[in-house]
Every structure is written in structure tokens, then in C-alpha cells.
Amino acid sequence: MKTLVTGVIGSDTHIVGNRILSMALEKAGYKVVGLGALTPAEDFVKAAIETDADAVMVSSLYGQGELDVRGFRDLFIEAGLGDIMIYIGGNLVVGKQQWGDVERRFLAMGFDRAFPPGTRTEIVIDTLARDFAARAAGKRIADSP
């Protein structure tokens, strides 16, 4: 069974969406390590080490995500988990911005996937399955469908 670490990063208390996602992931057969709201970046790393996680799913809903996740991939590299799969989703930025631009910025920061607000859980579960299959085949992530 694959293990996923989920949580809401930074000073963000919006737990509902993250909890709905976590429940859906559990139903889809994953072992979910839920860190909940107000989770510092370092805690994702510590939990991933201890539970030997296969992927980390970061939520951010309050618009400050871009600041909270600076250097997020580096923390994992530092901990020897540089190749771990990392997703992010939610209201990642403030103001009206093109999603394409936002996604590019987060991918450039080292996230394997970024998801816009309102993404359905089935989309995440489907993407995860394809990405894990791609990993097993020696690729970093799956090609776009």
C-alpha cells in the first residue's frame, strides 16, 4: 500500500478541502498520514521520513502558499528524499492570475503537479495512479493525457 502525507501548509486553517481529499485518497486505497491544518513545511519532511511516504500532498487555501512553499523541494533533497513525488493544490496565489502562469511557477519550484482551485478529488486520484505507474516504469511523472 502506498503512503501519502497530506496537510495544509503555513498559517492556514482551512482544513475542510484537505480532509475531503484525504478521505477520498483513503477510499482509493492509499494509507494517508494527515498532518492537518497549520503545518510547518519541515513537518511534512519529518512525517515523510518516518512513514517512508511515497508522495506528499500539500494544500494551501489562503493565498500565501507561494511564500510558504519556498524551498519546499530543497528540504526533501536535504533529508535524502529528493525524488519523492510532491503535489500542491488550492488557492495558491492572491488576485486574478492565469492558471497556466501559476502552474508553471509551482512546477519550476519543484512540485510534480499543481492543481487549481475546485479540482475534483477523482482528478487527483487518477493523476496519482498514472504518476505512480510512470514512476514504476522509470519516468518522473506520467505524460499529459
Added chain:
Amino acid sequence: MSATRGAALLIDFGSTYTKLRAIDLDDGHLLGHGQGPSTVTTDVTIGVDLALADLGRRLGELPAFRYRLAASSAAGGLRMVTVGLVKELTAEAARRAALGAGAKLVGTFAYRLTRADVGAICGLAPDILLLAGGTDGGNAEVITANGRALAASPLGCPVVVAGNRAAADAVQAAFAAAGKPVMVCGNVMPEFGVLDIEPARAAIRQVFIDRIVHAKGIDKAQGRFDRVLMPTPTAVLEGARLLAEGRGGLAGLGPLLVVDIGGATTDVHSICDGRPSAPEVVVHGLPEPYAKRTVEGDLGMRHNIQGIVEVAGLERLARESGLEPERIRALAERFARDVERVPETAAEVAFDRALARAAIEVAVRRHAGEVKTVFSATGPVLVQTGKDLSDLPCVIGTGGALVHSPNPAGILAAALASADEPGSLRPRAPRLYLDREYLLYAVGLLAEVEPEAALNMALRHITLL
């Protein structure tokens, strides 16, 4: 003796003294106490015989004891090293399990052990090593590597394995193949964020009874007692637990805190769930043990007096005692040299009082949780780490500095919450009690066989200040 159920003898093989408490099993009253030196380095029997003679003198004659139970912190205490994976997670869980099992922690290690780490562990020569790492189904690699490295090292002490169950067989096999005693128990952190220290506590206690009692030479005096049940700090924790919870129809005192201020360390025990006392507080960090013990190795009234002076500062001690800082410095040096010294002059009494207040305040602050305000986009949120002790109804003090003081309540009150530090979740308005006869260890020992008599003894002799 007209007692129908007889008497019990409760022995503490301490590092300095062999202490005895004799109690009447009918009503739990203390018949008397006796004391002898600690002679564990030569023959432990000598000290216990001197203590028995002392008790006999006080009682007229020794009764026939129905139970003779012992605890031990002699020969350096139960010296333990803990090893975990992530410092704040399984390494911290292992540390808490060891402290809860009454250990004297001499080293804590995290992540993959280097050759230097293994060398350092061998150099520490612990009595028991507790090896954790990984949640069940989580990281197995590091605990396996650490287990193999330790198995291949000159380390000879028993090892308790309380980590990822997926790695348990391999780790056990490594120690067994090296001919080293090993015991596997449940993981201290079976799932992320779940603390389960009872299996490790039980395993450590079993190893203590089976091996350490003999290794320390306590069993030389086995004609003088029936059983050594546990390390002394465990007995204190078990005594506190019984006193908090009550037994049968006899109510306990409710959730409580015990502050034991000694010559070398200050120990704090809390028996409570520690959940937030205010609504809408978010709790962060590793869950806290219901029965929690912390040991402050830098806060001791004699052996570690400099630690108290450093933490409190000369100015504060001067202000509290009304003495000049120079005088404080001189007194601290004198007390550190003469560790048996009981304060005599007015200045010494004032100094001892200021020291004890500082040690208690710092030890309880470290034991208690904290609450901080985090400013989120939706407004301020209170985040708690550690145990909330704000609403605890009872604080019990023990140790020489309290017992010999003319005003123990004034010293013990240093454990209380302060308006200057609203974030420190210390008790706000508890009742203060004094364990004048140093009975909690005896309560914990007797609780094993006669919990109601043990509780009676505690309720009768641990008194409100």
C-alpha cells in the same frame, strides 16, 4: 501488633541511602521509617541491615512483614540510551518511553547511527538500550541498519526493540546472532502521530527485573526482601497514578502534578490528559503521555546547584533571597562542595528557598505545554504544544528543600502559572500538597499488591499545605 492484615515493608535502594517505610495494611498508616547508607558498591545487604536496625529501634521491634517490596535507583540508576529515526518523532517517543519507565537517560540518538555514534553509545555503557525508528509499515531501513551496527559493536547491554514491526525480525535476528540479549515489543509510534509507550515501558521493566537487578548486585540482599519490582522513579510515577485515579470505592485526588526536587535533579510527573482547557485551541506536535515524567538534569539543589544559578541568574536569586550577588556566588560554591549540607543560618535558608523556587519554576515550565497565537488569514488562532496543566486541581511537592522548609507552600507556589508568561500552561490555582515522608515510591510499590492500602497510606500522609 493488633493488626489483622499485618504490615508491609517498602524499600528504596537509592544512590545515597537505603530507605525503608513500614506501613500498617489495615488502615494505611505509616508505622515508621528507617534509613541506612547505600552500600551497593560493596554489599547491598549491609545498608539494608543498618536501615532495618534503624527501623527496629524506632518501632521497638520489627513486625513480621506480609510483603517486603523494593525499588531501586542505586548504582547510577537505570542508565539508558535511546535511538530513534526523526528527532522530533520516534526518537522523541523513545525518549518519553524511557523516562516513563524510570530511566536515567544518558544519551539520545536519531537518524542513521554513524560509527562515531556507535562508539559513543558503547562508551556510555548503558544498562539498557531502547531502539525505535519508523512507524509500522514506514521506514524500516534505518532501524535495521542501526540494529545491525549495534549488534556488531562491543555493546553488551540488553536491547529493547520498539520500532517499525516490519523490521523487528531482522533486528532481533541481528542481536541474537551476536549473542546479545534482545526483547521485541510494540512500536512506540505505531502510526504517525500516535504515541504508544506502554509496551516499551513494560518491556524495560521486565528487563530491569530479569537482568538489571542482578547486574547491579541488588539481589545479593534477596533474603531481606521478596521482590524488586521497578526502578524508583517508576514507583513514584505509579504512586502518583494511583493517588490521582483512586481505587474501588475510594476516590483519588484527581489529575495532579508531582514535583520532586532533589540534590542532583528535579523530577516532574503529571497524571492528566493535558488537553486544551480553552475551546478552539489547535493542538500540535506529538501526543503527550497521560502519565508523563520529565527529569531536569541541570537543576539539582546540591550536585547541580550551578545549573540552577545559571538558569535563574544571580540577580533573580539575589532579589528573591535579599542577599548580595557576591554572597549568592559564595553560598553556591559552598553548597556544591558540601552536598549534605542542610541550611542553618538565615542567609542560607533564604538562599536555599530562592534556589528551590527557581528550580521548581523552570522544571514545571519545561514539563508544561505552551500556547502561542498564530495569525492566520482568518484571524488569530491559538496553537498548543505539550500538556495544558492550567486546570489541574492538585500539585504535590516532595524533596528535602520542601520538607525541611518552614514555608513549603511558599516554595511550591513557584510551580504555578504566572501573569508574566500567559503562554506557559502551568497550573493556575491548584491545591498544594506535601509528601513530607517521601512516601510516593512506597505507594507505587504497595499498589502492585494492595492498592487500597497503598491509596489509604497516600491519602492519610500526603497532606494539604
